[in-house]
Amino acid sequence: MSKIRFSTIEEENWVILSFELENAISPTDLQSIKPPKLPGTKGVIISGRGPIWLYCFLVHYYHPTRFMGTYDPREEGAVIVESHTSDYRVGDVLKVDL
Amino acid sequence: MSKIRFSTIEEENWVILSFELENAISPTDLQSIKPPKLPGTKGVIISGRGPIWLYCFLVHYYHPTRFMGTYDPREEGAVIVESHTSDYRVGDVLKVDL
Numbered sequence: 001m002s003k004i005r006f007s008t009i010e011e012e013n014w015v016i017l018s019f020e021l022e023n024a025i026s027p028t029d030l031q032s033i034k035p036p037k038l039p040g041t042k043g044v045i046i047s048g049r050g051p052i053w054l055y056c057f058l059v060h061y062y063h064p065t066r067f068m069g070t071y072d073p074r075e076e077g078a079v080i081v082e083s084h085t086s087d088y089r090v091g092d093v094l095k096v097d098l
Numbered sequence: 099m100s101k102i103r104f105s106t107i108e109e110e111n112w113v114i115l116s117f118e119l120e121n122a123i124s125p126t127d128l129q130s131i132k133p134p135k136l137p138g139t140k141g142v143i144i145s146g147r148g149p150i151w152l153y154c155f156l157v158h159y160y161h162p163t164r165f166m167g168t169y170d171p172r173e174e175g176a177v178i179v180e181s182h183t184s185d186y187r188v189g190d191v192l193k194v195d196l
Contacts, residue, residue, distance in 0.1 A: 027170075027177040030189035053168045053177035055150045056157040057188065060166070060180040063158060070151045072125075079125040079151035082158040090155065091128035 003029055004054075006036050009098075013087075014043035014069070016096060017058070021050055030057050040065050043088060045078040047071035047098055069094055101127055102152075104134050111185075112141035112167070114194060115156070119148055128155050138163050141186060143176040145169035145196055167192055 003023045009016040015038050035058060038044055044062045046055060046069070059068050059081060067088040069078035077093040088094075101121045107114040113136050133156060136142055142160045144153060144167070157166050157179060165186040167176035175191040186192075 027173060027191050028189045030177075030179070031187070051170060051172075051177075052150055052153050053170060053179050056153055056166070056168050056179040059154040059157060060161060063161065068154070068158070070154050072149060072151060074149075075125060079128075079149075081128070081151050081154040089129070091126045093125050 004033060008036060008038065010039075010042075011096075014045050014067075014094070014096075015039065016045045016047060016071075016098065017062075018098065019046070019048035019050060019054075019058075021048070025050065025054065027053060030054070033057075035061055038062065038065065043067040043069065043080075045069040045071055045094070045096055047078075071096065071098065102131060106134060106136065108137075108140075109194075112143050112165075112192070112194075113137065114143045114145060114169075114196065115160075116196070117144070117146035117148060117152075117156075119146070123148065123152065125151060128152070131155070133159055136160065136163065141165040141167065143167040143169055143192070143194055145176075169194065169196065
């Protein structure tokens with residue numbers, strides 16, 4: 001029944017959180033989504049084909065983490081959108097292997 | 099020279115923040131973007147055609163505000179992606195006039 005399936009790849013400094021939508025997702029689904037627990041000491045990079053509001057929801061969900069990025073195929077990497085560490089700067093693009 | 103132009107419409111309970119990109123925007127532009135100051139006592143709804151990472155950056159930028167939504171033409175409204183008030187629930191769709 002779950003409309004969204006998450007998978008993770010843990011790297012040294014970040015976790016890549018990929019999602020796949022099995023059916024069309026609707027905004028109210030945000031009320032029942034249970035994203036996986038991730039180590040707060042690493043960055044989180046979100047990847048997947050989905051609506052902007054799903055990305056924004058997930059970015060907020062994980063915002064206490066070290067830094068957050070969203071994977072953009074056009075940039076061939078993950079764009080840092082927030083950071084609590086000087087090691088990763090907003091606007092930087094991380095080369096990540098998906 | 100500015101690549102992004104913001105405009106706001108203040109409603110009773112939220113502010114609609116629209117952006118327009120005048121040229122292609124690149125991730126490093128996030129380092130110089132100056133989004134407008136908005137009243138923290140209202141919600142903020144983001145609207146515009148732009149990359150996911152720009153939305154995520156803006157959602158994080160305004161996250162201390164009352165609630166945040168992103169306008170989705172497919173939903174004909176703004177999807178609430180985070181909320182600090184019981185009046186607006188994540189996943190709800192607000193009918194907004196752009």
